[in-house]
Structures are given as structure tokens and as C-alpha cells.
Amino acid sequence: MPDYTTSELMVSRAAKELKNGDVVFVGIGVPSLAVNLAYRMHASGICMIYESGAVGCVPKRLPISIGDPCLVTGSLAVVPMLDVFNLYLQRGLIDVGFLGGAQVDRFGNINSTVIGDYRKPKVRLPGSGGACEIAALAKRVVITIGNSKRTLPERVDFVTSPGYLRGGRERETLGLKGGPELVITDMGVYRFDPTTREMVLVSVHPGVTVATIKDNIGWDVKVADDLTETPPPTSEEIRIIREELDPQGIFLRSKAS
Amino acid sequence: MAKLMTMKDAIASFVRDGDLVVMEGFTHLIPFAAGHEIIRQRKRDLTLARLTPDLIYDQLIFAGCARKMIFSWAGNPGVGPLHAFRRAVEQGKPGPLAIEEYTHFGMVLRFMAGASNLPFLPTRNYPGTDLTAANPLFKKVRSPYGEEDLWCVPALNPDVTIVHAQRADADGNTQVWGLYGVQKEAAFASKRVIVSVEEVVDPSVIRSDPNRTLIPGIIVSAVVHEPFGAHPSFVQGAYDRDNDFYMKWDAVSRDEASFQGYLDEWVHGLPDRAAYVRKMGARVGGLQADRQMCAPVNYGF
Numbered sequence: 001m002p003d004y005t006t007s008e009l010m011v012s013r014a015a016k017e018l019k020n021g022d023v024v025f026v027g028i029g030v031p032s033l034a035v036n037l038a039y040r041m042h043a044s045g046i047c048m049i050y051e052s053g054a055v056g057c058v059p060k061r062l063p064i065s066i067g068d069p070c071l072v073t074g075s076l077a078v079v080p081m082l083d084v085f086n087l088y089l090q091r092g093l094i095d096v097g098f099l100g101g102a103q104v105d106r107f108g109n110i111n112s113t114v115i116g117d118y119r120k121p122k123v124r125l126p127g128s129g130g131a132c133e134i135a136a137l138a139k140r141v142v143i144t145i146g147n148s149k150r151t152l153p154e155r156v157d158f159v160t161s162p163g164y165l166r167g168g169r170e171r172e173t174l175g176l177k178g179g180p181e182l183v184i185t186d187m188g189v190y191r192f193d194p195t196t197r198e199m200v201l202v203s204v205h206p207g208v209t210v211a212t213i214k215d216n217i218g219w220d221v222k223v224a225d226d227l228t229e230t231p232p233p234t235s236e237e238i239r240i241i242r243e244e245l246d247p248q249g250i251f252l253r254s255k256a257s
Numbered sequence: 258m259a260k261l262m263t264m265k266d267a268i269a270s271f272v273r274d275g276d277l278v279v280m281e282g283f284t285h286l287i288p289f290a291a292g293h294e295i296i297r298q299r300k301r302d303l304t305l306a307r308l309t310p311d312l313i314y315d316q317l318i319f320a321g322c323a324r325k326m327i328f329s330w331a332g333n334p335g336v337g338p339l340h341a342f343r344r345a346v347e348q349g350k351p352g353p354l355a356i357e358e359y360t361h362f363g364m365v366l367r368f369m370a371g372a373s374n375l376p377f378l379p380t381r382n383y384p385g386t387d388l389t390a391a392n393p394l395f396k397k398v399r400s401p402y403g404e405e406d407l408w409c410v411p412a413l414n415p416d417v418t419i420v421h422a423q424r425a426d427a428d429g430n431t432q433v434w435g436l437y438g439v440q441k442e443a444a445f446a447s448k449r450v451i452v453s454v455e456e457v458v459d460p461s462v463i464r465s466d467p468n469r470t471l472i473p474g475i476i477v478s479a480v481v482h483e484p485f486g487a488h489p490s491f492v493q494g495a496y497d498r499d500n501d502f503y504m505k506w507d508a509v510s511r512d513e514a515s516f517q518g519y520l521d522e523w524v525h526g527l528p529d530r531a532a533y534v535r536k537m538g539a540r541v542g543g544l545q546a547d548r549q550m551c552a553p554v555n556y557g558f
Contacts (some may be wrong), residue, residue, distance in 0.1 A: 028335050049363060052283050052436045063333035064500045066283020072435045072547055080371055080437040081283060081308075087361040090381055109385075113358075115439045118391045126338065129309070129330030130415040131380045162385035163555050172385035174404065 004233050006186045007252045008241055010144055011037055012233035013100075013184050014098070017142050020045040022095040023088075023133055028066055029251050030144045031098030036062075036245050037237060049088060051130040053079045061248050085130070089137045097138035099131050103156045103222055104145050106198050106219050108163025108180035110135060111156035118158060130159050135161030140181045147185035153218035164197035171197070187213050189230055190221075198222065203230040260480045261427045264453065264529060268294045271449045275324075276416040278303040279447065280313060283438030284334065288453055289313055290486035290530040296320040297524060306413060308439060309363045310488070312506055315339040316524070318354060319516050321457040325355035327362045327413070336503055340510040354463060358392055363410045365439050370412035371446030383408035399449040416449035420472065421487045422557050424456040425494065429477025432469040433545040435493025437456075444472045453483040465556070485534045485541060 007030065013032035018024060020043040026035050036059070039046050052067040056076025061254040064070055072078055079087075088094060102125050112131055116122035116248060134143055141163075145151050163180045164171045167180040171179055183190040187208045190199040201213060202224045211224055233241070244253050262270070272278060272295060280288045292313040295303075299322070299354065305314050306327035310332075317323050319341035331342050345354035359367065366378040379398065389395040389408060396409045410551035420440045425431040431452050433440065444450045452472065463470060489506075510516050527533050534541055 022389050052285070053438070054436065064503075065284050065498070067334070067436055067438075067498075069285070069435065069491050069497060069546070072493055078434075078436060080441060081439050082365050082442060083360065089362070113391075114387070118387070121347060124331075124338075126332035127328065127330050127358055128388065129388075132360040132362040132386050132388060133362040133380075136382050136384065136386075158391075159385060159387040165385045171385065175381070176384055223405055 004238050005252060006205065008223055008238055009230065010186065011241060011252070012237045013189060013230055014136070014142055014144060015041060015237070017182055017202045018043050018046060018096060019250065023047045023049060023093055024136060024215060025049050025051065025089070025094045025097040026066075027098050027100070028063065030215070031100070032063060033241060033245050033251060034098070037165050037240055040240050040244065041229065049094065050083055051081065053081055053084050055079060055088070062250060063232050064250065079220050085133060089133055090138070092139070094109070094134070094138040096140045096142060096146065097134035098142050099134060099161060100144050101131070101160065103151055103153055104183060105152070105156045105163070106141055107141065107153050107167045108183065108197075108199065109156050109165060109166060110143065110161040110163065111158045113158045113160045115152070115177070131161045135163065136176055141179055143183045145183065145185055147187035147213065148216050152185070152216070164192065168195075169199045187216065191224075192226045201227065203228045206232055207228045216251050259427070259459065260429050260474075260477060262479055262481060264290055264294045264481045264483055265298075267451050267481050268298055268318050270301075271417050271451055271478050271493040273416070275302045276298055277306060279306045279415040279443045281307060281418065281419040281438055281440045281443045282421055282490060283308060283436055284486065284498070285438060285491060286421045286440070287311055287313055287435070287490035288419045288486060289488060289490065290533070291421070291481075292317060293418045293524045293530070293533070294519065295322060301363050303342060304465065305413060308361050309334070309449055310339060311512075312339070312341060312403045312503070313325055313555070315341040315510060316520065318345050319340055319351065319510075320520060321351050323354060323389035327357040327359070329359045329361045333503060333507060337507050341516065351497065356396065362386065363543065364413075367410050367413035367440065368446050370410070371414040371469050372442045372548070376410040377411050379407035379409045381407065388502045413446060415443065415447040417449040417451065418443045419451045419453070421453045421483070421492070422445060423454065423483070423492060425477075425480055426452045426458055426460040427480060428460070428474035429472070429480045430460070430463045430470055430474040432463060432471040433471040434469060435483070437471065443469050444476060447476075449475050449478045451479045451481065452477050453481040453485070453486045456485050457482045467556070472530055473521065483530050486530055488537070490542060493544050494549075496541075496546055499544055
């Protein structure tokens with residue numbers, strides 16, 4: 001089996017979540033690598049949209065920011081941000097949005113605003129950017145985050161981006177469709193129970209035990225009956241990530257575990 | 258009155274203490290030369306609005322120009338936090354900084370409402386988020402055409418909006434290509450507009466390609482010829498984003514002494530952007546964009 005890093009496994013797992021033909025709202029880092037990996041592996045019909053206004057991007061280098069000039073060159077369209085949010089996102093054209101954050105809770109709510117009280121924050125984070133609207137208006141949301149009691153508390157300090165709120169039908173009652181579908185961490189993968197809407201562990205990464213996961217999450221997380229092991233990245237996926245997508249190791253610095 | 262002037266005169270004439278100032282440009286075309294001139298002229302008590310405050314507002318906050326910031330994402334893209342912003346919010350340094358927080362969609366709608374002379378615009382966004390409790394200016398309304406509740410954001414009408422662009426004529430008819438961000442909406446929402454450009458061109462150049470005009474001269478107060486005026490951000494077709502600068506900025510801005518050292522050397526220590534470009538020396542050429550020309554179109558009838 002080839003050597004790979006946990007980040008490479010997360011990129012590979014996130015890429016598998018994308019279908020050919022998906023219209024994807026892309027962020028920087030793991031999401032960007034995942035979408036570009038899917039594009040090269042199995043989903044050449046993916047339409048990449050960046051909130052900066054570039055539509056149908058074919059980046060020739062790894063974009064460092066969501067406004068990188070390489071997203072413009074050769075794209076299908078460049079539109080004002082008003083159009084991105086009104087015509088593409090609110091109109092319902094976005095199939096998948098990728099999001100991260102400082103905290104994700106039991107019901108998939110995301111905090112990227114503050115740790116502590118909003119008026120007297122312990123840590124002031126960057127804020128929503130486009131995350132809130134992606135969480136609210138994309139058809140499916142895939143979340144990537146570290147697996148620890150700090151990053152996966154039972155309840156986030158601040159709901160920046162709505163998941164299933166307090167669970168059950170609360171999200172639908174408020175008129176929101178879609179919702180988070182998958183949470184990929186450095187230890188495992190979670191989906192959401194269709195009734196209670198709480199995160200359920202569905203796969204553990206190679207070498208990680210359920211006990212370790214339970215020690216690194218802020219509530220007594222449920223485990224799926226058909227728990228599996230997350231498939232490691234293939235040699236071809238690792239080659240594409242290292243040689244084509246991030247040759248300078250900007251986002252995935254250490255090359256091997 | 259002639260609109261073509263130096264950055265020094267444009268800032269002195271059209272930016273006043275206490276103004277609500279917008280310097281837009283989403284990663285692309287951020288008007289850094291204008292920001293540096295505002296710091297040099299020691300403007301005070303500004304309310305700064307921008308989707309992504311970026312390094313430009315971090316520098317204005319550190320320099321003591323800002324009283325308040327209206328924003329939706331405050332970070333150094335792909336690198337880390339904005340350290341002056343964090344120090345201001347977490348520790349009140351160099352002075353207290355009021356914040357008014359939205360999301361990108363919310364900010365875009367605020368500019369569009371202001372530009373359209375409307376009091377607000379509604380969206381399907383925001384149910385369930387804590388942002389609407391953190392900022393009482395979010396208001397919920399019942400649709401007059403059905404049973405739906407929608408959240409609204411209020412119009413934003415800046416005193417002055419500053420944008421950078423590839424080219425304009427001396428009347429301020431301004432053409433942009435590449436990422437548009439929210440410059441058009443911000444400019445139309447604003448009482449005064451300053452445009453700085455890589456190139457001032459003859460009106461015949463603008464008229465040869467009218468579809469590319471983003472901002473018409475009729476809303477522009479001042480035009481500044483300011484080559485390299487967006488560095489360390491980028492100008493499509495002219496120069497690349499200086500990603501190295503953005504990455505190194507993290508260490509420079511983390512420490513208050515080195516932050517001040519940067520401003521002393523690169524802002525207060527220089528008279529204008531032309532001197533900044535000379536000081537950059539060979540690094541300027543290293544950022545020069547490749548040529549990728551578009552297919553010509555026929556405007557004939």
C-alpha cells in the first residue's frame with residue numbers, strides 16, 4: 001500500500017462525493033484539491049464555480065485564493081458577485097458546496113465567526129464570507145474539519161452557517177432545503193441520520209478506532225451498524241495530488257506519513 | 258472640472274474624516290495605492306466597508322484611520338487571520354473598532370440596494386444563523402405575495418467608493434476585465450467615486466469596446482493614473498497576485514513593531530505609488546502577466 005497523508009486521504013474521500021456533471025461551489029485548500037482531483041479522475045464534466053465570479057474554471061495552477069487570476073483564464077464565464085449569489089446560488093443551480101470552519105456540531109451547524117461570546121470573543125475568526133449562503137442554499141454540503149473535542153462540540157458557540165440547527169425537521173420548517181450530507185475529518189467520515197439529523201459515524205480511517213473517535217468528539221456520537229473503513233487513496237490519486245495539484249506542497253505540506 | 262488628478266489630490270479632495278469609505282475589489286484590483294495615500298494623509302474616524310477587509314483595511318486599522326468596519330470575511334486569504342483587525346476586536350488596540358457584520362451575499366445585496374435607490378433587498382438566506390441576532394440591522398419581512406418570510410439587509414450608501422481598474426478615459430469611463438467583484442454596485446451606491454487605473458486611454462479606445470465599460474464617467478469624481486496601483490493584489494492581464502507578499506505579511510503583521518516598520522518604510526517613507534514601484538525594483542517585472550488575448554468581436558451594424 002502506498003504511503004499517504006491523512007490530508008491526502010481526506011481529499012480523495014471528498015473527491016468521491018462528487019458526481020460527473022455536478023455544479024460545484026469551490027473553496028480553497030482541501031475542497032479545491034478534492035474538486036480538481038475528481039475532475040481529473042472520474043468527473044471531467046464538473047462545473048467549478050468560485051464565489052469570486054469565475055464559472056467553469058480550468059485552473060492551470062493551484063489557486064491560492066478564491067480570486068486567483070488562473071481561475072479567470074480559460075473559464076466559461078466571469079460574472080459579478082451579485083450574479084453568483086442571486087442567479088447561480090439562490091436560483092438553485094449549485095449542487096455541492098464545500099465548507100470548513102472552526103467548529104462543527106452534532107447537527108452539522110458550522111461556526112466560523114467567534115470562539116466565546118460574540119461581543120467579547122476569546123478568538124475572533126474571519127466570519128462567514130460566502131459560507132452562510134452556501135450552507136443555506138446549495139443542494140448538498142460537504143464539510144471538512146479536524147476531529148477533536150474542540151472542533152466537534154455538541155453545540156457550536158455561534159451558528160455562522162446553518163446545518164440541521166437543533167435537529168429533526170427544524171431546518172425544513174424554516175424553509176431551507178438541502179443541508180450537510182457528509183463530514184470528513186482526519187479520523188473518520190460521518191453522515192446525518194435522516195430522522196434525528198444528528199451526525200453518525202459511518203467510516204473510520206485506516207488505523208483509527210471507534211474508541212479514539214469517541215475520545216475526540218464533544219458528545220456520545222452514534223456509530224452506524226454497517227461501519228466501514230475509509231478507503232485509502234489510490235497510487236494514481238496520490239500521484240495526481242502530489243505531481244499535478246499541489247507540487248509545491250502549499251496545502252498538503254508533508255508528503256508522506 | 259478636470260477629473261484627472263494625482264492620488265494625493267484625489268484623496269485630499271474626496272475623502273473626509275468621518276466618511277463611510279469603500280475600497281472594493283474581490284482579491285482582484287484592490288486599490289492599495291489609494292489606501293496608502295489615506296494612511297499618509299492621516300484620515301481619521303473612517304467607517305470602512307468591504308466584503309473582505311484584506312491587508313488594505315488591516316493597514317488602515319493599524320494606522321488608526323478606522324472607527325468602524327462593515328464586512329463579511331476578515332482574513333488573509335489562504336494564509337491566516339488579519340492581525341490588526343484581531344488586535345482591535347479582541348484587545349481594543351490601537352483603539353476600539355466597532356464592527357457590523359454580514360455575509361458576502363448580504364454585502365452584495367446592500368450595495369445593490371444602495372445603487373438602486375432602494376431601502377433594502379430581501380433574500381432566502383439567513384434562517385437559523387446567529388448572524389441575524391448579532392446584527393439587528395438584519396430584518397425579517399413577510400412576502401407581500403405569499404406566505405414566505407424573507408430576511409432583508411439595508412442599503413449601503415458610501416460617501417466615497419474607490420476602485421482600481423485596467424483602464425479609463427479622462428472622464429472616468431472605466432473598463433474592467435477579469436473578476437468584477439462588487440465594484441459596479443459599490444460605485445453606483447456611492448456619493449463620490451474615485452477610479453485609479455493602470456492606463457488612461459483615449460475615449461476612442463473605450464468606444465471601440467463599450468460592452469467592457471463597468472463604471473460610466475457620469476458617476477466618477479476623480480480619475481488617477483496609477484500603474485501598479487493594486488499591488489500586492491493583481492490586475493488581470495497586467496500583473497499577477499503577489500502571493501509571496503501575502504504569505505510573508507502574516508509574520509510582518511503579527512508583530513506590532515514590524516507592522517509599524519512596514520508602514521514607515523513603504524507608506525510614510527514614500528511620497529507616492531511611483532516611488533513604491535521604483536523601490537520594488539526587479540520584483541515588479543517578475544509579476545508581469547502572460548499574454549492571452551481574446552478573439553476580437555465585431556461591433557459593426
